[in-house]
Amino acid sequence: MVKRDEKYSWHVGSCPPPIDPHSRIKHQLVKSYLERYIQVLMSNFLIEKLTLSVVDGFAGGGEYAAENGSDFHDGSPLIALKTVAEQQVALNVGRQKLRHVDAKYYFVEKDPENFTYLSRLVGARVDAGRIGRDIELVRGSFQQRVGSIIADIRKRAGGERAIFLLDQYSYDQVPAPLLKTIFSSVKGAEVLLTFNVDSLITFLSNTEKSRKKLEEMGLDRYIDWESLNRLKSAGGNVWRSAIQRNLAKGLVEVSGARHYTIFYITPMGSTSWTYWLVHLSNSFKARDVMMELHWQNANHFSHYLEPDLFTLGYRTDADRDATGQDEFDLGDGHHFDAIANRRCLDGLAAKLVPAIYDLGAPTQFGSVLEEIGSSTPGTADMIRLSLDAAIRNGDISAAAADGAKRTRGSTLKPADILTAGKQRPIIFL
Numbered sequence: 001m002v003k004r005d006e007k008y009s010w011h012v013g014s015c016p017p018p019i020d021p022h023s024r025i026k027h028q029l030v031k032s033y034l035e036r037y038i039q040v041l042m043s044n045f046l047i048e049k050l051t052l053s054v055v056d057g058f059a060g061g062g063e064y065a066a067e068n069g070s071d072f073h074d075g076s077p078l079i080a081l082k083t084v085a086e087q088q089v090a091l092n093v094g095r096q097k098l099r100h101v102d103a104k105y106y107f108v109e110k111d112p113e114n115f116t117y118l119s120r121l122v123g124a125r126v127d128a129g130r131i132g133r134d135i136e137l138v139r140g141s142f143q144q145r146v147g148s149i150i151a152d153i154r155k156r157a158g159g160e161r162a163i164f165l166l167d168q169y170s171y172d173q174v175p176a177p178l179l180k181t182i183f184s185s186v187k188g189a190e191v192l193l194t195f196n197v198d199s200l201i202t203f204l205s206n207t208e209k210s211r212k213k214l215e216e217m218g219l220d221r222y223i224d225w226e227s228l229n230r231l232k233s234a235g236g237n238v239w240r241s242a243i244q245r246n247l248a249k250g251l252v253e254v255s256g257a258r259h260y261t262i263f264y265i266t267p268m269g270s271t272s273w274t275y276w277l278v279h280l281s282n283s284f285k286a287r288d289v290m291m292e293l294h295w296q297n298a299n300h301f302s303h304y305l306e307p308d309l310f311t312l313g314y315r316t317d318a319d320r321d322a323t324g325q326d327e328f329d330l331g332d333g334h335h336f337d338a339i340a341n342r343r344c345l346d347g348l349a350a351k352l353v354p355a356i357y358d359l360g361a362p363t364q365f366g367s368v369l370e371e372i373g374s375s376t377p378g379t380a381d382m383i384r385l386s387l388d389a390a391i392r393n394g395d396i397s398a399a400a401a402d403g404a405k406r407t408r409g410s411t412l413k414p415a416d417i418l419t420a421g422k423q424r425p426i427i428f429l
Helices: 021-041 076-091 112-125 142-155 175-186 197-203 207-218 225-234 236-255 284-297 338-359 366-371 380-386 389-391
Strands: 048-056 063-065 072-074 098-109 135-137 159-167 188-195 258-267 275-282 299-302 396-399 417-420
Touching: 021 048, 021 072, 021 076, 021 159, 021 188, 021 258, 021 275, 021 284, 048 076, 048 142, 063 284, 072 076, 076 098, 076 112, 098 112, 098 142, 112 135, 112 236, 135 142, 135 299, 142 175, 175 236, 188 236, 197 275, 225 236, 236 258, 236 275, 236 396, 258 366, 275 284, 338 366, 338 380, 338 389, 338 417, 380 389, 389 396
Parallel strands: 048 098, 048 159, 098 135, 159 188
Antiparallel strands: 063 072, 188 275, 258 275, 258 299, 396 417
16 A cells, blocks of 8 residues: 555645545545534524634645646645634624634644645745744644643633544554543544544454554454454455444544544545544534535445444344345445435334333433434434334324424424333334
């Protein structure tokens, strides 16, 4: 595989490296998520200020050559700067009392020549007085510098909301214990991480070297080493499903994040290597916003888990070689398209309604959302829709805090109370 320093290098006076199609998709997702992040947190027009830190741990040179060869494509540092500035303008349209996004940026780059390019680029795009004030250009590796960055974030007045953009080119530059440090130290942290899972799959084998690497990453105990060779020889979606379950479970559990999305992004062009784009947070709303963006970019994302509710971690009893289950049960590729949408809605309806009956007591809809957490590719609105038929038929009653009855799943609010009917519907017996 091409190493990052061979493929992505910036030199002052030379054209920047060309943008890859998969990088364009990641950049669009970063831009869209920053937009929605600010819009959601500032949705109450009485809020006058949002304090936010943006950490780009692998900033590179900050721009790329566009695909047409004559223009330039902004890298994540410029995207972050421009997006926040645009959203602040949007917040103040038609207002006399201005609102403010108090953002501070940390752009980290290890390579000396890349860092020089980045410094020149940012210096040419912003007022000189911002460098060292609300824009920190940090030379060094992210692992080396993250401690001082976290300390600076925690000193900022007004909260610890921080988005960490960690676009590592490989899979081992952000070990899972480092994610735990972020989430245990910054209470409002979110992480958007690139994880080159195909590169890891190629390297992974039941050898001392491989085990040592996974131990350094904090993920060794999540690999089913005894079944590894058999699973790899099965290849295809069987292997993708198993590795996604194992490594995803490890990343989430070690990080300590309560909510996540972990889905594949497949580059276009000559390479077939696939990446994970991982979003970790402690907010269900944040996770829901990211999930909405995955559905909006349906052509570029996929997963190899159940289409409705899934469980992370490899389970031998789900292996079709051991149980005779068909491929659909173990790793059929699911894309965020109309077919996947229908499968998700039907599956959620089939599983959630009996689960509510099994609770044996009324429960808040918000608790259902939190309990399902990240174990579904469905958004909150899709979960509402999946309960629509049961509410309309009276199999489940839904009521607001004031007792007002809900007649449609689409109107459910987090505080609404769901109560199972007196008799379980015959379809779910």
